[in-house]
């Protein structure tokens with residue numbers, strides 16, 4: 001394993017993202033978000049005119065891929081195709097993990113965002129949604145996105161603000177500190193490639209970078225979703241006492257709910273629209 005489990009290829013492809021199980025558990029937290037936000041629908045709405053292939057790199061189980069494919073008509077749709085249909089668009093799923101590509105469906109391939117097996121200027125649009133923080137060199141990934149997008153095309157990059165879920169992470173850190181021998185809780189994901197840093201890097205490769213902030217609040221009235229979220233980060237929080245860490249997370253969230261009626265914390269994803 002490399003020093004950083006967030007970018008270690010083996011950890012990512014055989015544990016964290018071997019299949020959608022942990023990611024799906026992590027995303028279940030957002031069922032308790034207000035206002036609700038459908039990032040995949042927003043992304044699809046930002047690409048109404050993307051012609052030619054759309055590449056979804058780091059596709060995961062294919063939430064964005066599916067939303068974009070829904071905008072494409074089936075091949076038998078014929079001349080009566082409606083105005084929202086995109087007969088020439090192919091949406092390609094790509095991910096470091098074969099387990100994810102196989103769920104996202106064809107066409108798809110296994111690839112690393114820092115070395116895309118894709119011709120220069122060949123994609124009508126490219127998505128890199130909540131994935132560049134796992135790249136060994138996120139800027140090399142952004143450079144690749146800029147290389148493969150066609151002139152006039154759009155690249156969408158999503159990530160979280162550095163303060164995303166700060167109260168939840170602090171609770172997890174405090175819970176971890178209570179467990180003897182547990183390594184400190186690692187908040188590396190938001191800090192590696194947060195919205196502000198991503199915006200700065202994207203500005204080096206694109207003439208225009210529009211930032212769309214989508215802040216909200218998660219409100220939990222029982223500890224289960226917070227514990228499931230913490231458990232889903234297992235690959236990045238090594239150490240035998242992890243189950244005890246999860247017990248402490250449950251206790252602390254329950255205590256907040258008892259005192260405040262709910263455990264509330266801010267969440268803050270965003271999308272960069274790069275052209």
Ligand SMILES: C[S@@+](CC[C@H](N)C(=O)[O-])C[C@H]1O[C@@H](n2cnc3c(N)ncnc32)[C@H](O)[C@@H]1O
Nearest residue numbers: 017058059060095096097112113129130131134
């Ligand atoms: C947090 S998930 C996001 C999935 C999806 N884009 C979404 O937003 O729902 C990160 C995904 O990026 C993939 N990934 C991690 N490092 C990668 C890399 N260097 N190149 C391509 N994909 C990568 C993981 O396998 C995982 O499926």
